[in-house]
Amino acid sequence: MINLLARWPFHIHLLTAPGIGRLLRWKRTRLLWRWALFTLAAIMIIDGFFGSPLAAKNTATIAAWVHYRGLIVLALLFFGNLFCAGCPFLLTRGVARRLGRPAHRFPKPLRNKWTAMVALLAMLFVYEWLDLWASPWLTAWVIVAYFLAAFLFEALFTHDAFCLYVCPLGSFNFLYSGVSPTQIASNDLQTCRECAGHECINGLHGDDGRLLQQGCQLELYVPTIQGNLNCTLCLDCVRACPYDNVALAARLPADELFRRARPRRLDTALLAIMAAFLALVNAFAMTPPIYGLQKRLAIILHTRSEFVVLGVIFVIGAILSPLGAAYGAAWLSRRLSGGDGDLRSWIIRYGYSFVALGFGVWAAHYLFHFLTGPLTIIPALQGFFANVIDVPILGQPDWSMAARGVAPLPVIRGVQMAAVLAGLLTGMAIIWRAAAEETATRQETLRAAVIWLLLLLLIALIAVYLFLLPMEMRGNILG
Numbered sequence: 001m002i003n004l005l006a007r008w009p010f011h012i013h014l015l016t017a018p019g020i021g022r023l024l025r026w027k028r029t030r031l032l033w034r035w036a037l038f039t040l041a042a043i044m045i046i047d048g049f050f051g052s053p054l055a056a057k058n059t060a061t062i063a064a065w066v067h068y069r070g071l072i073v074l075a076l077l078f079f080g081n082l083f084c085a086g087c088p089f090l091l092t093r094g095v096a097r098r099l100g101r102p103a104h105r106f107p108k109p110l111r112n113k114w115t116a117m118v119a120l121l122a123m124l125f126v127y128e129w130l131d132l133w134a135s136p137w138l139t140a141w142v143i144v145a146y147f148l149a150a151f152l153f154e155a156l157f158t159h160d161a162f163c164l165y166v167c168p169l170g171s172f173n174f175l176y177s178g179v180s181p182t183q184i185a186s187n188d189l190q191t192c193r194e195c196a197g198h199e200c201i202n203g204l205h206g207d208d209g210r211l212l213q214q215g216c217q218l219e220l221y222v223p224t225i226q227g228n229l230n231c232t233l234c235l236d237c238v239r240a241c242p243y244d245n246v247a248l249a250a251r252l253p254a255d256e257l258f259r260r261a262r263p264r265r266l267d268t269a270l271l272a273i274m275a276a277f278l279a280l281v282n283a284f285a286m287t288p289p290i291y292g293l294q295k296r297l298a299i300i301l302h303t304r305s306e307f308v309v310l311g312v313i314f315v316i317g318a319i320l321s322p323l324g325a326a327y328g329a330a331w332l333s334r335r336l337s338g339g340d341g342d343l344r345s346w347i348i349r350y351g352y353s354f355v356a357l358g359f360g361v362w363a364a365h366y367l368f369h370f371l372t373g374p375l376t377i378i379p380a381l382q383g384f385f386a387n388v389i390d391v392p393i394l395g396q397p398d399w400s401m402a403a404r405g406v407a408p409l410p411v412i413r414g415v416q417m418a419a420v421l422a423g424l425l426t427g428m429a430i431i432w433r434a435a436a437e438e439t440a441t442r443q444e445t446l447r448a449a450v451i452w453l454l455l456l457l458l459i460a461l462i463a464v465y466l467f468l469l470p471m472e473m474r475g476n477i478l479g
């Protein structure tokens with residue numbers, strides 16, 4: 001066990017900080033946050049079904065495909081997994097559990113990230129294939145489907161199976177909360193060693209045996225937590241610990257990636273690599289060259305089906321390429337450095353560096369859309385209240401707001417480049433550190449790391465090339 005709070009800057013304990021500490025500890029904070037997101041989701045569903053069919057004027061498409069994604073990367077970068085902390089899809093959890101009385105855990109062979117990986121891929125594929133960004137109606141259905149899926153899993157399985165093994169949004173947040181500057185940690189490990197009940201995971205019970213506060217449903221045991229993977233920031237552990245021994249510690253961003261504190265598992269390491277490639281595919285799908293490629297592929301494959309053509313692009317770009325790159329780089333670096341071990345262990349050692357670069361690429365992409373029209377949501381909400389439910393509490397929509405970006409386009413491009421560069425440099429530093437820990441001399445370190453460094457560089461260069469192309473302004477009135 002590593003006592004994180006003993007290391008700088010972990011002694012900054014946010015739950016005891018003035019103001020924010022009280023807010024975070026207040027037991028209604030999470031409920032209010034969840035209700036706020038639930039209300040927004042309800043507005044999106046109603047507006048999606050009954051509001052403007054124009055994507056750039058509807059809260060369903062604007063909030064889902066522009067604001068959610070822009071704000072999620074900012075939240076992860078500056079705080080942590082705030083969306084999962086208030087996940088609206090689980091608001092109906094109590095009803096689901098009462099109805100379903102779940103007694104079974106998720107099947108053991110599926111207790112990994114493979115299902116979530118497929119779900120993430122499928123969601124982004126469907127987004128492109130059905131142009132979800134352009135259809136408020138379909139977007140509303142996606143949100144409804146999300147609620148139904150969460151309800152079903154909560155009714156059938158125990159231990160937050162949906163969050164842990166299925167949810168693509170959660171998987172994205174779990175993966176990239178690796179770069180966040182906060183983390184749950186034990187305040188004092190000695191207290192944990194002497195703790196008999198381990199309430200942070202087992203739950204806090206009253207004298208009569210009644211459960212007063214559930215423990216971590218994600219099966220994270222506070223004294224052994226090394227990073228943010230799988231943590232929803234629900235703070236149940238904080239409330240359950242009878243010794244007030246759980247901290248929300250401030251740390252250096254991406255610290256857990258440098259400490260190599262992520263599980264030594266192939267599924268999570270490959271998820272990091274595949275998600276970085278998926279970021280490229282997702283950005284590529286919004287640039288002009290994709291149309292030429294789709295046309296050429298349609299001719300080669302003798303098909304007019306966009307499903308097939310796009311499917312081929314996704315399979316090559318987001319499945320075969322990352323798998324080939326991961327195993328190829330692992331094989332080459334093992335050979336160049338004269339190391340041993342199976343390829344799996346090499347992928348696990350270096351794969352988490354892709355979290356940093358992947359996050360940089362996603363952030364560059366999502367912030368572009370968000371920063372070019374951050375105020376669009378205001379007239380969309382005004383339109384919803386005034387025209388859809390006929391309660392004009394926010395006044396009539398002022399669409400001139402939608403055209404206002406926070407900064408001129410060159411500045412936004414600068415932010416994008418900075419995000420990619422920061423991700424690249426952080427990823428490279430993680431690779432170097434991982435290689436240095438396994439080798440004796442600088443030359444050996446270089447031989448072990450060089451292929452991975454080049455791979456990161458290649459991904460970053462492709463990202464820069466894509467972000468310099470004209471990009472569709474989806475969900476923005478300028479588009």
Ligand code: SF4
Pocket residue numbers: 186191192193195196197198199200201222223240241242243244245246
């Ligand atoms: S309940 Fe508190 S003291 Fe006990 S193991 Fe968990 S964090 Fe440590």
Ligand code: SF4
Pocket residue numbers: 184215216217218219220230231232233234235236237238
């Ligand atoms: S109970 Fe604690 S460790 Fe578990 S998910 Fe919630 S905040 Fe994270």
